[in-house]
Amino acid sequence: MEKVNSHSFRGIAEMKTSLKQRSKEIYQITIPTPFLVGPINTFLIRGDALTLVDTGPKTDDALTQMRNKLAECNVRTSDIDIVVLTHHHPDHIGLVQEFLPNAKLVGHPKLRPWLERDEQFLLNTRNYFYNFYEEHGVPMNWIEEMDRIHNNYLKYTTKVPLDLEVSEGDTIDGLPHWRVIETPGHAQSHISLIHEQDGTAIAGDHLIAHISSNAIIEAPYWNEVERPKTLIQYREALKKCLHTSFIYSGHGDGIENPRELIEERLKGMEEKAQVFKRKMGEEPIQVFDLSKKLYPKIYQKQTALTFSETLGHLDLLEEQGEVTSFSENDRTYYRKT
Ligand SMILES: [Zn+2]
Structure with a gap:
């Protein structure tokens, strides 16, 4: 990738270092979203190239805010060389077309079918979920409603091609010292960036200080069974x-002590699984x-999220040998062992 050294960063240099701008190299730009999760944090990184991590959703408010905040750094959307997308959710990828054609779009291979709206992939995913939800006891009219809600999210994104696939251990030309790690769970396409020298991470929705990220269920990709x-x-x-030293998060405040929060979250899941187990009955x-x-x-209002949360903890209990699943008349049931 072409190296770009000509950008003026006086705007950044003059800005006071605040909690939101912990490093002179990274500038946080917070963008409004119409979603329940609230505003999303995107990050401008000054390296050999000018990189933006995540974009915000495709709304007028988001675009206005993005342009204004970049302008405070003497940057226009057309100055951005690289856009790294942490995962495929609309609040992270929606504004991406505003940085084209100049920026190269970078993401995980599993981001591609979402970003490019691969019709066969989307159809397979949709069909998979109709069968899957039915098998797990969701009434058909509820499945149709979830499908409608899911399709509605598409209006916050644009169909664009992914330029560069990155996966575990990769570095990105123009973004020295940052390494890609795969962080699936919240989304199958999820990646994070880790700074090799100071151990800071830019981690999208992988870890959020004020809420626990949902490990959203997804269909198998391509030839996965x-x-x-x-x-x-x-x-x-x-x-x-x-081992990270600080995490820039996709929502809310940065995380000062990642180890402590991660350990708390891991323990929280185990405790929650036990609560779920008790609620299962005999x-x-x-x-x-x-x-x-x-x-x-x-x-009723958050069927997909509550279903995901329930199934995820049943998977955990099943892995620990505390519950087992079985099929009867095309329906799947769980029971305590
Ligand atoms: Zn997300």
């Missing part, structure tokens, strides 16, 4: 960040019915 057990995956990916139960017992107030 099994669905990924996202909570188990997420726990392993969290352990990869135990009879075999389906995931959807258990999610109703666990989340009586929100399962």
Whole structure:
């Protein structure tokens, strides 16, 4: 990639170092979103090239804020050389077309079908979930509603091609000292960047200080046969960040003591799994019915999230040998061992 050294960073140099701008190399730009999660943090990195990590959703408010905040650093959207996308969720990738054609788009191979709206992939995913939710006891009209909500998110993104795939251990030309690590769990496409010298990480939604990230269920990709057990995956990916010194997070404040928070989160999942186990009762139960017992107030409004949360902890209990699943008449049930 072409090296760019000509950008003026007087704007950054003159800015007071605040909590939001911990390093002179990294400048946090917080962008509003229309989603429940609230504003998203994107990061401008001054290296050999000018890099932006994540973009915000495709809304007028997000674009205005992005342009204004970049202008404070004497940067225009067309000055950005590289856009690294941590994962495929709309609040992270939505504004990406504003940086084209100048910027190179960088992400995990599993980001590609989402970013490029690969029709076959999206159709397979959709079909998979219709069958999967039905098998786990979700009524058909609820499945259709989840499908409608999911499709509605598409309006916050644009179909664009991914320029460069990165995976575990890769470095990115123009972004020296930063290494890519794969951090699947919250999303299968999720990557984080780790600074090799000071141990800071830019970690998207992998770890958020004020809320625990949901290990959202996803369909198998391409020739994969099994669905990924996202909570188990997420726990392993969290352990990869135990040694980091500071985490710039996709939402909320930066994380000063990642090890402490990661250990708390890992323990929290085990405790939650025990609570879920107690709620299961003695009879075999389906995931959807258990999610109703666990989340009586929100399962109707947040069906996909509460289902994910329930299934993830059942996967964990199953891995620990505390519950087992079985199939009967095309329906899957769980029971205590
Ligand atoms: Zn996300």
